[in-house]
Amino acid sequence: MRRSLLDRLLARSLVRVGLLVLGAIVLAALLAPVLAPDAAIDCHLEAELLGPSWEHLLGTDADGCDIAGLLAHGAGLSLRVGVSVVAFSSVLGTLIGLLAGMAGGWVDRVVMLLLEVAQSFPGFLVALSILAVAPRPSVGLVIAALCVSGWVGYARLVRGQTLLVREADYVTAARAGGFTEIRIALREVLPNVLSPVVVQATFGLAGAILAEAGLSFLGLGVPPGTPSWGAMLHQGRSYLLVAPWLSIIPGVAIALIVMAFNFVGDALRDALDPTLLGSEGLGP
Amino acid sequence: MTRWLLGRLALLPVLLLAVSAGVFALGELVPGDPVDFMIGEHATAERKSELRAAYHLDDPLPTRFVRFYRELLTGDLASLHTRRPVIEVLGERLPHTARLAGAALLVSALIAIPLGTLAARKRGTWIDDGSMVVALVGISLPSFWLGPLLIIVFAIGLGWLPVSGADAPGAIVLPAVTLGLGMASILTRITRTSVLETLGTDFVRTARSKGLKETQVVARHALRAASIPIVTVLGLQLGALLTGTVITEEIFAWPGIGREIVQAVRSRDLPVMQGAVLLLATIWLLVNTATDIAYAFLDPRVRLR
Numbered sequence: 001m002r003r004s005l006l007d008r009l010l011a012r013s014l015v016r017v018g019l020l021v022l023g024a025i026v027l028a029a030l031l032a033p034v035l036a037p038d039a040a041i042d043c044h045l046e047a048e049l050l051g052p053s054w055e056h057l058l059g060t061d062a063d064g065c066d067i068a069g070l071l072a073h074g075a076g077l078s079l080r081v082g083v084s085v086v087a088f089s090s091v092l093g094t095l096i097g098l099l100a101g102m103a104g105g106w107v108d109r110v111v112m113l114l115l116e117v118a119q120s121f122p123g124f125l126v127a128l129s130i131l132a133v134a135p136r137p138s139v140g141l142v143i144a145a146l147c148v149s150g151w152v153g154y155a156r157l158v159r160g161q162t163l164l165v166r167e168a169d170y171v172t173a174a175r176a177g178g179f180t181e182i183r184i185a186l187r188e189v190l191p192n193v194l195s196p197v198v199v200q201a202t203f204g205l206a207g208a209i210l211a212e213a214g215l216s217f218l219g220l221g222v223p224p225g226t227p228s229w230g231a232m233l234h235q236g237r238s239y240l241l242v243a244p245w246l247s248i249i250p251g252v253a254i255a256l257i258v259m260a261f262n263f264v265g266d267a268l269r270d271a272l273d274p275t276l277l278g279s280e281g282l283g284p
Numbered sequence: 285m286t287r288w289l290l291g292r293l294a295l296l297p298v299l300l301l302a303v304s305a306g307v308f309a310l311g312e313l314v315p316g317d318p319v320d321f322m323i324g325e326h327a328t329a330e331r332k333s334e335l336r337a338a339y340h341l342d343d344p345l346p347t348r349f350v351r352f353y354r355e356l357l358t359g360d361l362a363s364l365h366t367r368r369p370v371i372e373v374l375g376e377r378l379p380h381t382a383r384l385a386g387a388a389l390l391v392s393a394l395i396a397i398p399l400g401t402l403a404a405r406k407r408g409t410w411i412d413d414g415s416m417v418v419a420l421v422g423i424s425l426p427s428f429w430l431g432p433l434l435i436i437v438f439a440i441g442l443g444w445l446p447v448s449g450a451d452a453p454g455a456i457v458l459p460a461v462t463l464g465l466g467m468a469s470i471l472t473r474i475t476r477t478s479v480l481e482t483l484g485t486d487f488v489r490t491a492r493s494k495g496l497k498e499t500q501v502v503a504r505h506a507l508r509a510a511s512i513p514i515v516t517v518l519g520l521q522l523g524a525l526l527t528g529t530v531i532t533e534e535i536f537a538w539p540g541i542g543r544e545i546v547q548a549v550r551s552r553d554l555p556v557m558q559g560a561v562l563l564l565a566t567i568w569l570l571v572n573t574a575t576d577i578a579y580a581f582l583d584p585r586v587r588l589r
Contacts, residue, residue, distance in 0.1 A: 014417065116295060117302040120569045122527045125545075129561055132549040133313050210426055214531055217428040218546055233428055237535075244436050251429025259424035266420060 009267050018263030021256050025075045032072035059245055067246075071253055073227035077139065078209045078257060085146045085208035090201050092147075093154025098193070100155070101162025102185045108159075115156055123149035124211055128220060137223040142215060146208055157200055161193035168192075195272040202265035206258040213254050229254050292577060299569055307562040308349050311554055356559055363548075363556045370559035373544065378563070380450055381540035384463065384533065385525050387456050389518065391464030392471050397514070399468075400475025401507060405498075407480060415472060422469030427528060431462040431535035448537035459536040463528050467521050474517045478510035519575035523568045530564075 009015045059067050100111035127145035134141055165171065166189055174188050215221035216230030224231075229250040236246030319327075319335045336342060343351070355361040359369035366373075403415040438458060439447040446452040482488060483506050491505045492498075530542035537543065541560050548557035 014420070113298075116299060119572070120299045120303050121306060121565055122523065122568045124527045125530070125561060125564060128530065128545070128549070129307075129310050129557070130313070132557065133310055133554075206424070213426060214428055218531065218534060220549065230428070233432070237432060240432055240436060241440060247429070247432040247436070251426065251433065254426050254429060255421075255424050258426070259421060262420055262424050 005271060008271050012267050014263040015267045018260040021260040025257055028072045029076035029079055032076055035072065067249060070227045070232060071250065074229040074232065077228050081143055081212040082205040082209040084143045085150050086201050086204045088147045089150030090154050090197055093151035094158045094197055097155040097158025098162055098185055098190060101159040102166060102181060115152055118149060118152045121149060127211060127215060131215060131220045139222050139226065142212055142221050146211055154197060154200060157196055158193050161196060162189055165189050165192045199265060199269045199272055202261055202268055206261035210258055289577065292573065296573055303565045303569060304353060304562060307558050308352050310558055361555050364553045365551055370555050373556060374541065374559055374563050377539060377541045377544050380538060381529050381542060384456065384459055384529060384538055384540055387460035388463035388525060391460050392468035395468040396471035397475055400472040401479050401502060403476040404479035404483065405502060419469040419472040422465055427462050428531050428535060430465065431532060434458045434462060450539055459532050459538050463525060463532045467525060470521060471517060475514055478513045479506050482506040482510045516575060516578065519571065519578060522571050526564055526568055
């Protein structure tokens with residue numbers, strides 16, 4: 001089954017393109033500490049805003065830092081933020097959704113109300129507001145701020161799926177077999193609600209990366225000096241006339257990684273869950 | 285249905301209260317002394333105690349919450365720096381944001397409906413595949429990249445349109461395109477799916493058998509029936525559009541609510557920031573509730589969820 005799913009996915013050229021792009025970005029992130037160990041530190045002010053050359057393949061920024069090196073380090077940051085936000089949000093959301101769907105009754109009603117309240121806040125604005133009043137910016141804080149509304153979508157999704165699955169014959173059979181509700185929830189229901197979660201998580205990676213870049217673009221994300229694609233765009237804005245490549249290069253990187261996740265997510269959705277129509281990312 | 289609708293409407297005040305409590309809590313989240321946050325630790329003791337008194341910081345929490353709300357609505361809540369009432373500032377900014385959001389909706393509809401319909405009619409051909417790839421690419425382009433890029437090409441390079449601001453003629457074009465393009469991508473996909481569904485229905489077959497031209501069949505019958513999900517998605521996207529204005533307005537110095545938020549954050553103008561966030565969140569909540577209700581009227585299955 002797993003084998004055939006992978007085959008089906010790889011048959012699509014967009015998926016192959018997406019995986020290739022993601023592979024390259026992961027490789028860049030892994031090699032960054034080796035190839036450009038101190039891209040963010042080893043900057044030379046006298047070498048500011050240089051165009052592409054052999055020494056600096058993509059040129060230098062306004063502080064004389066090597067853009068290619070920053071880009072590679074920024075890849076690591078994007079992946080770290082994306083994976084952390086999605087891992088935390090999807091696990092928390094899945095557990096809450098599973099609890100509400102299995103328990104039903106007042107537990108379900110309380111969770112639903114909680115979800116309604118959480119959904120009343122636009123996610124990006126929540127993250128932005130939290131970071132605005134935070135004492136010191138940090139990468140961990142950006143991740144936490146994005147998790148605050150990140151879990152809601154997963155909880156809603158899993159609750160809905162659980163309501164469907166728990167009426168299935170094999171669940172009734174397990175219940176008749178005398179298994180505890182917790183065991184039924186984890187062993188019978190959970191594996192069968194995970195497909196849409198995987199799809200949502202793929203889009204979630206794109207959304208979280210986009211959101212971090214957006215926040216850093218506004219100057220509210222990662223602390224100054226942290227290599228981040230959004231922060232590079234933030235700096236680039238001041239040099240739109242003299243050095244447009246400062247704005248173009250990191251933007252291409254962001255667009256590529258988001259596109260790659262969207263390509264893969266789209267194919268996964270078609271393969272796993274044709275009923276899922278749209279997914280709401282966190283990002284702008 | 286009536287019961288569901290009443291329940292939905294009864295929930296609205298609860299959610300509004302929750303949203304305003306959340307925005308109020310922002311001020312409480314500020315670490316240390318809010319006065320230090322607003323005017324810096326090195327301000328004189330006099331100025332600090334003046335602010336403490338002005339914002340009633342020593343009162344109990346519930347009292348301050350009620351006061352925050354009352355003062356916001358009566359216009360007593362003022363900006364820290366300009367001393368202008370927050371509600372006045374927001375009233376000035378809101379029309380700009382509304383205009384931008386409307387223009388962005390228009391841009392996305394003008395792109396998406398023809399493109400999605402075309403893709404549906406040419407199902408399975410390279411035109412269909414091509415437009416779906418374009419749509420996927422479009423969703424992935426971040427507004428904070430697209431915006432500066434459009435400025436480089438159309439404002440600086442070609443000199444056709446103004447770089448920023450809202451006064452010059454044509455100034456709305458670039459921000460509206462920046463904001464509308466991502467939405468156009470989502471809308472294209474929905475349009476394609478909906479038109480495909482209606483093209484297979486009986487009334488379309490009847491229209492065809494009457495001898496109508498294919499363009500007439502699509503425009504007068506299929507597209508009209510497909511417009512229900514399209515309009516719903518438009519509504520759902522309006523909420524996302526509002527948060528999108530924060531970044532787009534900042535890029536183009538468009539004098540709306542979003543830019544006001546960013547500026548208030550930078551200048552640590554807590555009252556303005558809270559007011560603006562509250563306004564956007566309230567609009568978002570109202571739009572989402574309205575879309576929910578509209579959707580329920582159109583699709584009875586929703587109510588049973």
